[in-house]
Amino acid sequence: MTYIIQTHGLTKVYQGKEVVANVSMSVKKGEIYGFLGPNGAGKTTIMKMLTNLVKPTSGEINIFGQKLRDTSYEILKRMGSIIEYPIFYENLTAKENLDLHCEYMGFHDKKALQAALDMVNLPAVEDKKVKNFSLGMKQRLGIARAIITKPELLILDEPINGLDPIGIKEIRQLFKALNEEYGITLLISSHILAEIEQIADTIGVIHSGRLLEQVAMSNIREQNTEYIELYTNNIQKAAYVLESILQLTNFRVAAGGCIKIYESGVQPATLSKTLITHGVSIEAMNKKSHSLEDYFMSLLEGGNKHVSFSGAGNKEI
Amino acid sequence: MFHLVGLEIKKFKLGGFIRNAFLANLILTALIIMIYFVEQTEPETIFSDYQQAFSFIDSFVRITFVVFASVLIAKMIIGEYKTKTISLMYTYPVNRKKMMAAKLFVVGSFTFSAVILANLFAGSVFVLVNSYYRYIPEPLTAELVFHSLLNITLGAAAAACISFVPLFFGMRKKSVPATIVSSLLLIGILSSNNNGFSLYSIIAIPLAVGVIGLVVAYFSIRNVEKEDIN
Numbered sequence: 001m002t003y004i005i006q007t008h009g010l011t012k013v014y015q016g017k018e019v020v021a022n023v024s025m026s027v028k029k030g031e032i033y034g035f036l037g038p039n040g041a042g043k044t045t046i047m048k049m050l051t052n053l054v055k056p057t058s059g060e061i062n063i064f065g066q067k068l069r070d071t072s073y074e075i076l077k078r079m080g081s082i083i084e085y086p087i088f089y090e091n092l093t094a095k096e097n098l099d100l101h102c103e104y105m106g107f108h109d110k111k112a113l114q115a116a117l118d119m120v121n122l123p124a125v126e127d128k129k130v131k132n133f134s135l136g137m138k139q140r141l142g143i144a145r146a147i148i149t150k151p152e153l154l155i156l157d158e159p160i161n162g163l164d165p166i167g168i169k170e171i172r173q174l175f176k177a178l179n180e181e182y183g184i185t186l187l188i189s190s191h192i193l194a195e196i197e198q199i200a201d202t203i204g205v206i207h208s209g210r211l212l213e214q215v216a217m218s219n220i221r222e223q224n225t226e227y228i229e230l231y232t233n234n235i236q237k238a239a240y241v242l243e244s245i246l247q248l249t250n251f252r253v254a255a256g257g258c259i260k261i262y263e264s265g266v267q268p269a270t271l272s273k274t275l276i277t278h279g280v281s282i283e284a285m286n287k288k289s290h291s292l293e294d295y296f297m298s299l300l301e302g303g304n305k306h307v308s309f310s311g312a313g314n315k316e317i
Numbered sequence: 318m319f320h321l322v323g324l325e326i327k328k329f330k331l332g333g334f335i336r337n338a339f340l341a342n343l344i345l346t347a348l349i350i351m352i353y354f355v356e357q358t359e360p361e362t363i364f365s366d367y368q369q370a371f372s373f374i375d376s377f378v379r380i381t382f383v384v385f386a387s388v389l390i391a392k393m394i395i396g397e398y399k400t401k402t403i404s405l406m407y408t409y410p411v412n413r414k415k416m417m418a419a420k421l422f423v424v425g426s427f428t429f430s431a432v433i434l435a436n437l438f439a440g441s442v443f444v445l446v447n448s449y450y451r452y453i454p455e456p457l458t459a460e461l462v463f464h465s466l467l468n469i470t471l472g473a474a475a476a477a478c479i480s481f482v483p484l485f486f487g488m489r490k491k492s493v494p495a496t497i498v499s500s501l502l503l504i505g506i507l508s509s510n511n512n513g514f515s516l517y518s519i520i521a522i523p524l525a526v527g528v529i530g531l532v533v534a535y536f537s538i539r540n541v542e543k544e545d546i547n
Contacts, residue, residue, distance in 0.1 A: 053408065085401075090400070100328055106410065
């Protein structure tokens with residue numbers, strides 16, 4: 001397995017406070033790695049360390065198999081990035097900005113410029129000054145700039161910020177296409193779970209500067225994907241029926257008079273029939289798929305009881 | 318390196334800046350000529366001989382273009398930090414030290430050539446006007462011209478180094494006003510001309526400040542690979 005990015009014990013301390021603490025992450029070649037975490041979790045700081053903008057207090061970064069040093073300029077040639085916010089020379093036009101980018105990157109294919117603009121669906125803006133752009137347009141232009149040189153690694157910090165729902169969908173498809181057609185490895189951060197869920201192959205969950213979990217999406221999808229939610233006013237009796245009569249073991253009593261049954265192959269019909277014949281009244285019963293949100297909420301709650309995962313799971317625009 | 322200089326010029330559209338410098342040059346020449354005529358009504362004139370006149374012109378030119386240079390520093394260095402475009406620049410596969418050196422090169426070479434060219438222009442116009450009105454009766458000898466040219470060149474070199482000093486004040490809080498005001502105060506104090514005398518004419522003083530400028534430039538380059546960009 002080739003890793004594009006590997007960090008070992010990456011730590012950044014600002015004024016005695018650990019902003020990033022002992023992060024060891026691995027991004028495989030050719031995958032889309034989703035960085036997930038609430039605002040202020042340290043995602044941006046990690047990305048800045050990966051692009052050499054911020055120097056680690058301790059720990060090590062390997063990119064493309066080479067150790068990242070203060071003077072690792074050549075590595076930057078193979079990366080495209082948007083960190084924190086798409087930054088431009090506001091007084092220059094879109095085209096002038098992209099031209100400058102190509103010059104500094106040492107890239108001289110003039111056709112690629114137009115192709116990149118087409119890819120992000122930004123038509124006829126070349127000669128407009130960037131200061132007149134909306135955030136969504138800047139975001140698109142920033143993505144165009146990052147992909148113009150077809151780098152091997154794209155590091156994008158909150159790339160869907162400021163985009164409308166249609167834009168989000170377009171950009172998501174673009175990322176997938178870049179990943180599949182050009183084999184570009186992507187590291188994308190977001191505080192929006194649903195977004196990461198749809199695109200990432202691997203998810204790294206960051207909270208308070210720590211990497212809580214790094215897991216392949218396929219693994220999460222396999223686990224407990226479906227369950228039956230049962231609402232009743234007599235939990236104890238229901239649990240007894242489930243356990244002794246129906247011989248179910250994989251269920252959990254949740255708060256609010258609710259039982260979650262994870263056992264596979266349980267028919268809701270049999271369930272309700274058996275429960276009723278044993279005198280358990282059912283208020284409601286739903287078949288649900290275990291959402292990623294639950295998974296991450298439990299993960300975060302395990303790490304910190306008072307955490308609030310702001311914005312996660314909401315379809316934020 | 319020259320590629321980087323070219324990119325800096327392109328990035329900040331310095332063509333317009335150079336045009337403004339030319340304009341400033343025309344205006345200050347006009348002012349000098351005006352003073353030349355007005356001064357004749359005074360009993361004691363600053364234009365009693367060529368040396369005084371050239372020293373006055375040199376001070377005038379130097380103040381103007383060192384302040385111009387501070388605007389350039391504000392635009393190209395302080396501005397990049399303020400608008401965070403520096404974090405874009407530093408994600409490029411370009412040596413940061415070279416990039417910073419290219420910026421300082423633009424500032425230094427602008428100051429040096431602007432001071433020389435403006436001195437030549439204003440000085441020539443002055444000599445031309447005086448050849449009609451003869452308020453300064455002495456002849457313009459080759460020796461005097463040579464001496465003045467040498468002075469101008471050395472003064473311009475010192476001015477180029479001095480123009481880096483405001484970088485120190487500007488970078489502390491990434492402040493554009495601090496850059497420009499500090500340059501104005503510094504060069505104003507150094508160059509205020511009193512009957513042909515200024516601190517600048519004691520050669521040790523511009524030299525020492527010039528060295529300080531070079532130290533400032535050196536330090537602004539030295540740590541550029543280690544610093545965090547937030």
